[in-house]
Amino acid sequence: MECIVPGNNMKVLGKALQALSKIGDELYMEAKSDRLSLITLNSSKTVCARFHFFETFFSSYEVNPDDLSAAGNETITCKVHMKIFLPLFKGNLEKKLDYFKFEYTTDSDLIVFKMKYKCDDIVMVHKLRLMDNETLSIGVGADTGENSLGGSSSFYNQLLAMFSISDDELTFEITPAKVVARNYCQGTPCRPKMMRSQINLNSTEFLSYRITKETTVNFSLKPFRTVVHFAETFNLNIDLNFDVGGKPLSILLKNPTFEVNFIVATLNPYTDTNSSLATATSVAAGVTKARPTEISDEDLEAMQTENWESEEVTEEEKKDKDNCGGSKKEEEDIVPRSPESPRSKKARTVFGRCYDPTFHETVLGEVLAANSDSE
Known part of the structure; x- marks a missing residue:
């Protein structure tokens, strides 16, 4: 299998790998005659994420028919660790790379990635060790x-x-x-x-x-x-x-x-x-349900025979009520005196000098002549 991703599509591939890394730790790669699929599962096997890249996504896409026949199910599969694959796609690669190339053969335990940079015609080659090969079977259709x-x-x-x-x-x-x-x-x-x-x-x-x-x-x-x-x-x-x-x-x-x-x-x-x-x-x-209170037979009989609508009051109850109510009435008639506002005391303390006389005869010294006007 050989496929080349042009630099303009590197952003899509990079974002796809970032999304896959948020789901699982292992990346499955499946190559068919018309598409390349990147698949991952979470640890509890409750989420499966699949990205299918069609032939038109690549500038060049070739799958050896012999490799497909050797695979037996017309799909070439391999698996790599997400942690060693994801660091290759950091940064704005769409601005740095001319292309990104996948190379893999069924009889190899390595997968090769070639990154061709725009400056100085640099080609960086990465060889990643594959994990034990597994084939996924997802029985749920997309639509x-x-x-x-x-x-x-x-x-x-x-x-x-x-x-x-x-x-x-x-x-x-x-x-x-x-x-x-x-x-x-x-x-x-x-x-x-x-x-x-x-x-x-x-x-x-x-x-x-x-x-x-x-x-x-x-x-x-x-x-x-x-x-x-x-x-x-x-x-x-x-x-x-x-x-x-x-x-x-x-x-x-x-x-x-x-x-x-x-x-x-x-x-x-x-x-x-x-x-x-x-x-x-x-x-x-079960926790919030209230537990019923146990009532004895005697109390139950008393509650049934009690006349709850009766409003009669005995003489002793009236006396007790009058004695208590009379004293309370007297206390209620007496209105307590309002406490003295502390503001006035504070005002005299702060502005005390304002209340002192501002003129004394001693400030004039000795009086040489009396006032001519009686007023």
Whole structure:
């Protein structure tokens, strides 16, 4: 297999590898006669990310027919560690490289990458050791499912902006008329310091809306954020294809030269009794349920015979009430004196000299003549 990626497409390839590295640690490479696929799985095998690059994506794409026949299933496969592959694509390679070349043969335990730089005709060669070869079999189609939601990348990005980065899951309650997006499930206990968010989306807000069966779908937000970020970089539309909650969700992005497909496991928190959400709901209900108080037979009989509507008051109760009420009435008639405002004291202290006389006869010295005017 030999294929050459032109420098103008290096940005797409670099962003694709960054998206794949957020999902899994191992990169599967599958070469067919018309496409090269890069695939990864997360550790729990609940998310599968696939990038298919068609012949038109490459400036040159050649697959040896003998290698395909030797593979037995018309697919050449190999696997490498993501950590040793990803550092090759750091920086703005679309501005630095003329091309990036893949070279691999089925009888080799190495895969060769050649990077041709624009300056000084430098060619850098990287040889990476392959892992034990495995073949993946994903039984979920990219565009299969009775229900489908289609929207632009900016639409889904605005939706994600309504939720916190700390949110791990997203729940879609889907009807033929609208979609209710929540970061929680009704009936489940609220986590401490969690802000519950709910967004109502009408069917007219989507580019395509095909719902044949109402359902609730709960899935992880991490792969969904990864897809939306990649789609927004290249202004791609996003299609969500699924049947019902509990079956895989397919997230699909299409371009004339490449295609992106994420398969995400889902659950319906209101019907899946094996899910952690359903368990949390049942436990919470058991804890919060009030325990009935035990009442003896004598107390129960007394409560039944008691006349709760009677308003009669005995003479002793009247006397006690008059004695207590009389003294309270006298106390209520006496209005306590308002405390003296400390402001006046403070004013005399601060402005005390303003109250002192400003004129004394002693300041004039000895009086030589008396006042001629009696006034």
